[in-house]
Amino acid sequence: GNSVTQMEGPVTLSEEAFLTINCTYTATGYPSLFWYVQYPGEGLQLLLKATKADDKGSNKGFEATYRKETTSFHLEKGSVQVSDSAVYFCALSDQNAGGTSYGKLTFGQGTILTVHP
């Protein structure tokens, strides 16, 4: 079955530091890949997505590139802010070999990011 593995956290950084959160996946077919962010006490918000190999998703200074050859979708940001403190989830949506999908999302375990001033 499909699976997503994220780097273990928590991750603690100083403001303006460089951020990388690793994500690798196992899937059949051609999944779409996502990064979601969850702020304390809230639901999940889409941060960025990529729907095919070599696509780069970007939003609010965050970037991730869909690497099919390494089955990875690492999240990066050049300069983090205190307001980026949250839990980050990598996820993929299912696709079977025929290209149809029920859109079921498989999530990684989440990475807690804390940014200090």
Next chain:
Amino acid sequence: NAGVTQTPKFRVLKTGQSMTLLCAQDMNHEYMYWYRQDPGMGLRLIHYSVGEGTTAKGEVPDGYNVSRLKKQNFLLGLESAAPSQTSVYFCASSLLRVRYTFGSGTRLTVV
């Protein structure tokens, strides 16, 4: 505001009690999902629906039932709550299976 609304937001149940969680969306999405979030485990799919009148099991369906009698509503039921069902429950709906909207969650504690 358009989106996914979950009720209730918080609930404490005693072991063996039953309850229903309601998810409502006003975006005319066909696909709806129920997930549970537990520490260190991410979100896991309980049940999902690909349209009105249809439901299917996800990764962790035991102890839960669902119904989708109307397109805009997806109900999650616990017939006999157990402490292992203490979790945060999220509902989501999907347009074209690449754009998902999540509710704000229901925090359930079973004592």
